[in-house]
Amino acid sequence: MNQAENQKATEPNLPEENLPESVVRRRMLQSFGWFALASAVPVGVYQWIKKSPGAQGIKRPLRNVLNTNETIARTYFSDTHLVTTFPVEEAAKNARVNGYDGLKTPIPEDWKLQIESPGKQPFDLTIDAIKALPKHEIVYEFKCIEGWSQVQHWGGALLSDFLEKYKLGTRSGNAPNPDKTDDLFRYVGLETPDKGYYVGIDMESALHPQTILAYELNGEPINAPHGAPLRLIIPVKYGVKNLKRIGRLFFSDEKPRDFWAERGYDYYVGL
């Protein structure tokens, strides 16, 4: 069997046809006409996006799709998939610091965690109240929205333990139950004491079993640039949601304002 015959055995010939020259020419012109018309579509789509009004730093159509991506993620993805963890030896000795928004003033001497829940009297907690909760440590790959990542070792109290102990995050005033979604507020909001940085977290991610109110880095109390005295470590989100130096913590059904979402980034940024 020579090469050509062998080829024919597996690959069929292309269909051929005899046509008058005028028909061939007409078909060509028609095809190129349609092609030119279709080429206008991407140009039109681009113009439409570019001329759309802005929605928090990006164009409205793009924002709408990002919000749809959030809906897809929240509908079809699991709220309890765990982030991959690493042996403690793999943690970076010097965790990277990447942002000082909200930390540009000294730590308030009388720092307390301010908690606000609709229908409840606001109250404050000291760092000792957080440290009294069971301590959890996590060694995981911290992921920055810029694209870099680093294995880091954090310690603190689970946010879910904190919400359970103080019966927060629910309309009923009971401890939150992830199955009773109607009773849960939809968002947790966090702000630095100077309100220079602020984030909103969906309740599913707040209740995730790896979300931590952290007060230790590499077994030591965290320092000011890393968010002393208390910061959020939320491995299922990009770094931008891991607010440092928590001043105020509140609950809401409306999306709390979010520093980077206001600057054109996706609000959800769930990993």
Next chain:
Amino acid sequence: MKRIVHKHPLAIRWFHWINFPVLFVMIWSGLLIYWAYDPYKIQIGDYVLVSFFPDGFYKALGVPRRLAEGMAWHFVFMWIFLLNGLFYVGYTFLSGEWRHLVPNRNSFREAIDVTLYDLGLRKTQPPFIKYNGAQKIAYSAILLMGVGSILTGYAIYKPTQFSWLTTLLGGYKAARMEHFILTLGYVIFFVIHIIQVIRAGWQNFQSMVTGFEIVNKHDPDRPIVDNPVDKLPDAPVEPIEPVVKPSLS
């Protein structure tokens, strides 16, 4: 009368041309994202051969400080890229078009001959039906690269939800680099593709728009596997000229 050969089905032409602007948006927005953390380079010892990318390159293209914009475009058009790719693969395999595409055991030897021919080191190229061996390999590779981009893309887009995939690809950092290397692959493919399309000439190019080519039996640039089609009336318009080139075995 003209004899035409139906080369590209309508669906294939749609998938091809939709992919053009979509892939452009994906590569462009990918560059805006990559700028925010751009550690990749090729270096020999301490000598940096290529850095991805020099500041002048970013500046000339207006890339800096557009991460949010890049992410927004990327995570919108990824859906069109994914759907178009799924439809393309689905169509190719259900319609039987894959018979023209998937390389066979001769394709690699053929691809070497085609390359030698393209470089002017061989007088003739081996006969082919739709795509030559080099094309089969290139177009199948680009399909697999598309699959690779989607997998590495999801591995870095949702590394917790798809942690098994991220791990399988060697981790988050590795998956990001693989995603980047595949993109370089598209750019290289694109450059070669454009050069080859120009070399192949108008008949070949227009067939991706019209779907057909006008048959010229004695075109040395387009040797076809000789197999007279039965039943169709044989109506050559021009007198058959003597074959100048040596016939191909």
